[in-house]
């Protein structure tokens with residue numbers, strides 16, 4: 001994935017943040033990502049995967065031993081070379097724990113970021129930032145007199161008041177309740193339309209990442225494993241490791257066979273048709289593949305394929321008997337309006353899992369132990385490459 005330095009430099013548009021950091025220890029890093037102006041990039045990965053370290057490096061608070069950080073045509077950091085101070089980089093940062101000055105009211109907290117303005121203008125400008133985050137009536141409250149959501153909005157206003165060239169958000173909504181979180185997410189979505197700067201957000205919440213981010217970068221052990229639009233990451237994870245990190249089950253292995261109709265995946269009794277990705281592999285190759293749950297169509301085995309499918313994921317273009325395989329419902333867990341179905345297949349020690357609307361489960365009278373058929377849509381099956389240790393499906397790791 002790593003491109004030569006010249007190619008990477010050329011790829012930088014005006015104002016694009018380009019991060020390429022490596023070091024063997026004490027915190028191993030091999031991370032490369034970019035974020036354009038007006039774009040929101042979410043860094044996701046398990047605890048300890050280096051997300052905060054990468055944000056701190058961008059802000060100028062940590063210096064890895066290798067790599068570089070650029071913003072537009074400015075070289076902020078080059079290992080062994082120049083290193084701009086945090087002040088010169090002008091990065092706005094919002095942390096999970098607000099980090100407000102407790103002895104200053106909301107307006108004065110924001111004014112601390114306005115040191116570049118004449119003193120008499122600071123309070124006025126701070127007030128306009130408070131209005132921007134809908135807190136103009138709370139200007140004289142101290143942090144302990146504000147709710148978590150309000151404190152976070154002050155912190156965001158303070159970060160933006162610097163007129164930063166890059167905004168970094170480290171789990172900004174994780175300390176607030178669910179309702180406040182949703183409101184802050186909506187506010188950020190609206191606010192970012194007015195900010196034409198790169199925004200890099202760390203989050204543990206995959207729903208938040210896919211709702212807010214233009215692109216997601218998946219990290220593990222300090223390495224960037226994949227970056228792309230949320231739909232790309234969730235439909236086409238590059239490896240079983242990425243699928244596991246983004247909590248996607250349904251990674252399997254099968255053997256490539258060349259039949260009269262072209263290449264197929266031999267999987268138990270079935271030969272699965274795959275729309276793309278099988279080219280170039282030799283007969284007998286063991287391939288790791290993944291099917292997103294949206295491309296698994298459940299049908300009852302005792303019904304003909306003419307019947308409506310029972311899955312909530314409807315696809316106008318689907319051929320209902322495409323890649324039909326038989327399975328048994330091993331587990332059916334009802335969680336409110338959504339039920340999770342786990343299927344066992346005779347030939348496969350891995351199970352298949354997907355969610356369905358609970359009302360569909362009830363209407364179809366699905367029960368544990370029942371034999372069903374599922375169609376695995378050929379367009380959805382994603383080939384990850386030759387099966388290796390990395391292709392061990394999630395449940396085994």
Ligand SMILES: Nc1ncnc2c1ncn2[C@@H]1O[C@H](COP(=O)(O)OP(=O)(O)OP(=O)(O)O)[C@@H](O)[C@H]1O
Nearest residue numbers: 026027028045046047048049050051052053054204
């Ligand atoms: N000053 C340090 N010296 C050595 N190791 C450190 C230091 N700070 C953090 N680490 C380690 O570096 C790794 C990355 O930490 P970091 O805080 O960047 O991860 P993270 O992905 O942000 O985690 P979390 O999601 O839990 O906040 C962790 O293993 C951590 O223990």
